[in-house]
Amino acid sequence: MLLLFLLVPLGGLLVRAAITHPGAGLASPAVWPALRLSLFTTTCSTVCVAVLGTALAWRIARGQGAWARWAETASQLPVVIPPAVAGVAMLLVFGRRGVFGPLLDRAGIALPFTTAAVVMAEIFVSAPFFLQAATAAFRRIDEPMLIVARTLGASPPRVFFRIALPLALPGLWGGVAMSWARALGEFGATLMFAGNMPGRTQTLPLAIYSALESDLDAAQAIAALMVVIAFLVLLVLRALQPGTVTGGGAAR
Numbered sequence: 441m442l443l444l445f446l447l448v449p450l451g452g453l454l455v456r457a458a459i460t461h462p463g464a465g466l467a468s469p470a471v472w473p474a475l476r477l478s479l480f481t482t483t484c485s486t487v488c489v490a491v492l493g494t495a496l497a498w499r500i501a502r503g504q505g506a507w508a509r510w511a512e513t514a515s516q517l518p519v520v521i522p523p524a525v526a527g528v529a530m531l532l533v534f535g536r537r538g539v540f541g542p543l544l545d546r547a548g549i550a551l552p553f554t555t556a557a558v559v560m561a562e563i564f565v566s567a568p569f570f571l572q573a574a575t576a577a578f579r580r581i582d583e584p585m586l587i588v589a590r591t592l593g594a595s596p597p598r599v600f601f602r603i604a605l606p607l608a609l610p611g612l613w614g615g616v617a618m619s620w621a622r623a624l625g626e627f628g629a630t631l632m633f634a635g636n637m638p639g640r641t642q643t644l645p646l647a648i649y650s651a652l653e654s655d656l657d658a659a660q661a662i663a664a665l666m667v668v669i670a671f672l673v674l675l676v677l678r679a680l681q682p683g684t685v686t687g688g689g690a691a692r
Contacts, residue, residue: 450667457664460657466665468658473639474647475665480625481555485562488571489619494612498600508686512575518639519568526564527632530617534560534633557634558641569622570615577611578604614677621673625666 500512518526533539534551540617544551553556581604589599627645634641636650644662651659 441454451669454664457660459661464569466658466661468651468655468661470638470642470647470651470655471658471662474644474662476641476645477555477558477639477641478624479569481558481562482620485557485566486570486620487615488559488563489567490616493567493570493615493619494574494605496606497571498578500571501575501578505665512571515571516568518565523565523626523628524632526589527561527629530557530560530564530629530633552633553635553637553647554633554640560644561629561633562626565626565629565633566619566623570612573615573618574608574612577608577615580611617673617676620672624669 444581474552496511496515500508500515503511521638531538531552534544535541536545536550536552585603585607586685589603594602624643625645626643627649630641630643631646631649635648636661638640638647638650642650644666648659648666650664
């Protein structure tokens with residue numbers, strides 16, 4: 441019953457979109473600018489998360505003591521707080537009257553209600569998904585492999601780039617896919633921090649929100665498109681789902 445409850449609304453959306461001229465809905469002037477902006481911002485945010493998050497995940501996975509546990513817990517906070525709260529928090533910190541507002545204003549930088557604000561909001565909400573997958577991937581690596589590499593004279597950076605990173609790569613790619621999908625679907629933090637301006641900050645979820653008031657066909661078509669994208673992301677995650685990395689497996 442629970443499975444049906446989860447699948448029936450999505451199936452109904454796809455069927456309804458298919459029988460009500462999806463081409464006409466996708467031809468709405470708001471669809472393609474929102475799609476281009478979403479693809480651009482989600483790609484930018486995912487690259488930032490992957491570059492910075494890989495180093496953080498490695499430190500958390502290899503860390504000992506309370507600091508590593510606290511860092512891992514803190515990195516998951518965006519998952520459990522409402523996205524609207526995240527948007528308000530970012531506005532109060534980076535807005536013109538926020539904590540860093542005067543400093544940014546003197547530097548000639550205005551972040552709220554810009555495309556950069558969309559990227560920042562997506563980074564905030566999507567980073568935990570990559571960090572969780574990357575940390576788990578690094579923890580699956582056999583400790584003796586890393587110890588042997590160090591005893592043979594490999595430096596810590598060499599151990600990371602030549603051994604740890606290649607072994608954890610499937611898990612990292614899975615984290616990238618999940619982070620990208622979460623960024624694509626972000627709504628609340630983006631609306632609060634970046635606004636809903638077509639061509640500038642209006643992403644696909646915000647385009648659905650706006651289209652519901654005036655063009656139901658466009659809203660259905662965009663929603664169905666996002667369901668298809670989400671399904672493809674899940675297929676990628678299933679294909680990239682790694683098993684336990686062991687010395688014997690690596691040797692084979």
